[in-house]
Amino acid sequence: MIGSKLELQAVLRQFNPWWRDGRVRELPNWRRAAFGQIMVWLTNPPAPRALLVSGARQVGKTTLLLQAAEALLQKGVPPTKILYATFDHPLLKLAGLEGLLESWTEMHPALDGPEYLLLDEIQYTKDWQVWLKHQVDLVKHRRIAVTGSATPLLVAGQESGVGRWHTLRLATLSFYEYLKIKRIAETPLPAVASLGELFAWDRPRFAQLGAAARELVPHFHEYLLRGGFPQTAQMASITQAQQLLREDIVDKVLKRDMTALFGVRRILELEQLFLYLCLHDGGLLDLPTLCQQLEVKKPTANNFLALLENTHLIHRLAPFGYGKEILRARHKVYLADAAIAPSVLLKGTALLEDATALGVAVETAFFKHVVTRYYQQSVAFNYWHGKKGHEVDIIASINDRLVPFEVKYRTQATELRDLAGLRQFCAERRVAKGYVITKEIDDFGLLPLGGDAGGGALALKIPAPLACYWLGRSEVEAGAPE
Numbered sequence: 001m002i003g004s005k006l007e008l009q010a011v012l013r014q015f016n017p018w019w020r021d022g023r024v025r026e027l028p029n030w031r032r033a034a035f036g037q038i039m040v041w042l043t044n045p046p047a048p049r050a051l052l053v054s055g056a057r058q059v060g061k062t063t064l065l066l067q068a069a070e071a072l073l074q075k076g077v078p079p080t081k082i083l084y085a086t087f088d089h090p091l092l093k094l095a096g097l098e099g100l101l102e103s104w105t106e107m108h109p110a111l112d113g114p115e116y117l118l119l120d121e122i123q124y125t126k127d128w129q130v131w132l133k134h135q136v137d138l139v140k141h142r143r144i145a146v147t148g149s150a151t152p153l154l155v156a157g158q159e160s161g162v163g164r165w166h167t168l169r170l171a172t173l174s175f176y177e178y179l180k181i182k183r184i185a186e187t188p189l190p191a192v193a194s195l196g197e198l199f200a201w202d203r204p205r206f207a208q209l210g211a212a213a214r215e216l217v218p219h220f221h222e223y224l225l226r227g228g229f230p231q232t233a234q235m236a237s238i239t240q241a242q243q244l245l246r247e248d249i250v251d252k253v254l255k256r257d258m259t260a261l262f263g264v265r266r267i268l269e270l271e272q273l274f275l276y277l278c279l280h281d282g283g284l285l286d287l288p289t290l291c292q293q294l295e296v297k298k299p300t301a302n303n304f305l306a307l308l309e310n311t312h313l314i315h316r317l318a319p320f321g322y323g324k325e326i327l328r329a330r331h332k333v334y335l336a337d338a339a340i341a342p343s344v345l346l347k348g349t350a351l352l353e354d355a356t357a358l359g360v361a362v363e364t365a366f367f368k369h370v371v372t373r374y375y376q377q378s379v380a381f382n383y384w385h386g387k388k389g390h391e392v393d394i395i396a397s398i399n400d401r402l403v404p405f406e407v408k409y410r411t412q413a414t415e416l417r418d419l420a421g422l423r424q425f426c427a428e429r430r431v432a433k434g435y436v437i438t439k440e441i442d443d444f445g446l447l448p449l450g451g452d453a454g455g456g457a458l459a460l461k462i463p464a465p466l467a468c469y470w471l472g473r474s475e476v477e478a479g480a481p482e
Contacts, residue, residue, distance in 0.1 A: 005103055005106070007091060008091055008092070008095050008099065008100075008103045009103050009106075009107055011089060011091050011092060012083075012085065012100075012103060012104065012107070015084050015085055015086065015089075016079075016082070016083065016084055018069065018073055018079040018082065019079050019080055019107075019108070022073060022079050023073075024066055024067075024069055024070040024073065025066070027063065027066055027067055027070060028063060028067075028181070028230075030177075030180045030181055031064075031067055032060055032064060032170075032173070032177055033174075033177070033472075034053070034064060034168060034170055035064055035067055035068070037168055038051065038053065038064055038065075038068050038145060038168070039068060039071055041143075041145065041166060041168075042068060042072065042116060042143045042145060043072075043075070043143075045143065046166075047166070048136065048140070049136060049163065049164055049165050049166045050132055050135065050136055050144040050145065050146065050164060050165040050166070051144070051145040051146070051165065051166055051168060052145075052146055052147070052148060052165045052166070052167045052168065053065075053145065053146070053147045053148075053168050053170055054147070054148050054149075054150075054167055054168070054169050054170065054312070055147075055149065055169060055170030055171065055312055056149060056172065056253075056311065056312035056313060056336055057149050057248055057249075057252060057253055057257075058229045058230070058231055058232075058248050059170050059171070059172050059173075059228070059229060059230070059312075060170070060173075060230045061120065061147040061149075061170060062086065062120050062147070063230070064147075064170075065084060065118040065120060065145060065147065066084065066118075068118060068145065069082050069084055069116075069118060072116055077113075077114075077116065078111055078113075080107075080108035080111070081108075081111055081113065081114070081115050081116060082115075082116045082118070083100075083104050083115070083116065083117050083118065084118040084119075084120070085100055085118075085119055085120065086119075086120035086121055087119070087120065087121045087122060087123075087124040087125050088120065088121050088124065093124050093125065096125055096126060097119075097125050097128065097131045098131075113141070114141050114142065114143050115141060115142045115143070116142075116143050116144075116145075117135075117142055117143070117144045117145070117146075118145050118146075119144070119145070119146040119147070120146075120147050121147060121148065121149060122146040122147065122148055123148045123149065123150050123261060124260075124261075128146075132144065132146070132164060132165060133164045136164040136165070137164070146165075149253075149257065149311060149312070150257065150261055150262075150310055150311045150312075169312075169372075169375055171228070171336070171368055171371075171372040172227060172228025172229055172336060172337040172368065173227075173228030173229070173230060173233060174228065174369055174372065174468065174471065174472025174473075175219075175220060175223050175365070175369070175465070175468040175469050175472050176468075176469050176470075176471075176472030176473040177228070177472055178219075178223045178226075178228060178233055179219060179469075181230055181233055181234060182219075182233060182234070184219055187212060187213055187215055187216055187469075188212060189209065189212060189213060189466075189469070189470075190209075191470075191473060191474070192470040192473075192474065193474050194474070195435065195460070195462065195467065195470060195471070196433070198460055198462065199433060199446065199458065199460055201446075203445060206444045206445040206446075207442070207444075209444070209466075210441050210442050210444040210463070210466075211441075211442075213441055213463070213465065213466050213469075214441045216441075216465040216466065216469060217441060217465055219465075220464065220465035220468070221352055222238070223338075223339075223365075224338045224339060224342075224351065224358070224361045224362070224365060225238050225241075225242070225339060225342060225349060225351060225352070226238060226241050226242075226339055227241075227245055227337045227338065227339025227340065227343065228337050228339070228368075229245060229248075229337070229339075231244065232244055232245050232339070238348070238349060239348055241343075242339070242342060242343035242346065242347075242348065243343075243346075245339060245340070245343040245344075246343045246344050246346065249274075249313065249340065249343075249344060250271065250274075250344065253311055253313065254267065254270055254271050254274060255267055255271075257311065258270060258307060258311075262307055264307065266300070269294065269296055269300070269304070270304050270307075272294050273290070273294055273296070273301060273304050273305075273308075274304075274308060274313070274344070275344065275345070276290055276293070276294060277308070277314060277333055277335065278335065278340065278341040278344045278345055279341075279345070280333070281333070281334065281335050281340075281341045281360050281361075281364055282332070282333070282334055282360045282363045282364050282367075283332065283333065283360075284330045284331070284332055285305075285316075285330055285331050285332070285333045286330060287301060287302075287330070305333075312336055313335065313336050313340070314333055314334065314335055314336060315333070315334045315335075315336065315367070315368075315371070316331045316332070316333055317331060317332040317333070317334065317367075317381060317382060317383050317394070318331055318382055318383075319331075319332075319382060319383060319384070319385055320382035320383065320384040320385075320395045320397075321382075321384075329385070332383045334363075334364050334367050334368070335364055336368065337364070337365075337368065338361040338362070338364040338365040338368070339361075341357075341360075341361070341364075342357075342361070355410065355411075358409065359407070359409040359410065362407060362409040362437070362439075362464045363393060363407040363409070363437075365464070365468060366394075366405070366407055366437050366464060366467060366468060367381075367393075367394060369467070369468045369471040369472060370394065370396065370405065370471060372471075373471045373472075373474065374396065374398075377398070379396050379397065379398050380396070380397040381394060381395065381396055381397075382394075382395045382397070383395065384404070384421070384425050386421060386424050386425060386428070387424070388420075390420050390421035390424050390425075391421045392404045392405070392406055392421045392422055392425045392434075393405055393406050393407050394406075394407075395425075402429055402431050403431075403433070403434070403435070404422055404425055404426065404431060404434040404435070405434070405435045405436075405437065406419060406421065406422045406434065406435070406436050406437070407436075407437040407464070408436055408437065408438055408439070409437065409438065409439040409464055410439055411439060411440065413438075413440065413443045414436055414438050414443055414447070414461055416447070416449065416450055419436065419447075419449065419459065422434050422436070422449065422459060423449045423450065423457070426449055426457035427457070431457055432456075432457055432458065433457065433458055433459075433460070434449070434457060434458075434459045434460070435459065435460050435462060435467075436459050436460070436461045436462070437462060437463075437464050437467055438461050438462065438463050438464065439463065439464065440463065441463045441465070441466075443461055443463060444461055444462060444463055444466070445460075445461055446458055446459070446460060446461070447459045447460075447461055
């Protein structure tokens with residue numbers, strides 16, 4: 001093993017203070033929705049598998065592991081049976097997984113019952129997929145939860161790891177979680193397990209709830225500026241929060257991780273491509289134009305896009321449909337968080353004064369919320385492009401059901417004439433219900449899409465702050481939007 005065992009053990013004692021006094025260092029008193037899923041896999045796993053928590057840098061993966069350690073201690077697990085380590089630490093990176101376990105067992109002889117391994121940023125260790133496979137197959141008394149900021153390594157080890165771990169994708173904070181972490185007093189709104197419940201509401205209830213939710217609007221706008229990263233969400237200054245977010249993405253992910261993990265050498269070109277995406281967030285990606293303007297070849301651009309997607313910085317949305325025309329069609333690209341573009345581009349609060357940019361940020365935020373809410377149900381998401389240039393922003397495919405979402409974040413109330421794409425899609429695909437995400441808090445209620453042009457469909461207009469609030473608040477994992 002590289003390095004002194006005494007030095008390694010000193011590091012482990014530092015990371016595991018509960019070995020000494022039975023207590024975890026001070027942690028936030030709020031818990032993300034994913035905490036419950038992590039505890040299920042540690043205490044009563046649905047299958048004999050490890051858990052891989054995958055998400056972008058600074059989304060709270062470390063805090064979740066330490067909160068899990070705290071919960072295990074509260075359940076009476078002996079402190080020395082819980083090991084936390086992060087491979088961001090150079091000495092642990094040098095020691096590797098086997099060196100880590102060897103030092104742990106030398107310090108604390110095995111006791112009866114399960115052992116708990118909580119390992120951060122495991123992608124920095126060599127052959128972690130093979131090691132995790134062997135642990136799951138051969139060491140039945142260990143419960144293992146690991147985190148990673150990138151998924152290409154998961155893909156690379158897929159053959160040896162099939163059935164050995166369950167992946168939990170951790171997105172940035174939802175709007176509801178943001179309100180919790182900021183300790184903003186909760187608006188007295190009813191819980192909604194599915195947005196589909198709102199189709200049964202009457203007009204007075206829409207008006208009543210819209211008025212009650214009005215105070216959410218300024219917090220929602222600030223959420224778009226700060227983003228869903230716990231550290232930046234809690235900073236006093238929006239400018240400093242955006243600067244820190246920019247440093248985390250540009251300096252740590254684009255310049256450090258891409259080189260260390262994937263051997264990317266053309267960092268300047270990668271950074272330029274990412275800046276291009278920040279300028280075109282939520283738009284259709286014209287790859288030939290991108291390649292021409294940035295002077296990169298198509299294979300290089302596609303490789304960069306795949307790396308950005310697998311490090312949780314972007315989502316690519318394919319067009320809805322089948323056949324060669326769809327395969328050749330352009331993808332829609334969303335950033336992983338609405339605050340990324342204004343932060344990377346150093347826009348400050350100017351976003352709120354630009355109606356077009358603000359609408360894009362809202363669409364990005366809503367897309368993240370709806371995808372995160374229904375990720376566990378393996379719902380497919382696309383956008384739709386129809387005749388005469390008509391489009392629908394997001395189409396969710398749920399078994400044999402299609403659910404369209406259209407974002408209309410603008411001051412004036414949304415009318416039938418504004419929904420040509422949604423009406424055409426519902427008529428052609430015989431879809432009975434759709435959603436329109438609006439801006440004004442009183443632009444809230446049901447709107448018949450009208451006769452043959454809308455196929456007799458009904459649209460639910462719901463203000464973006466409310467839609468994101470309810471999607472984030474819901475802890476129900478089963479089911480889907482109706």
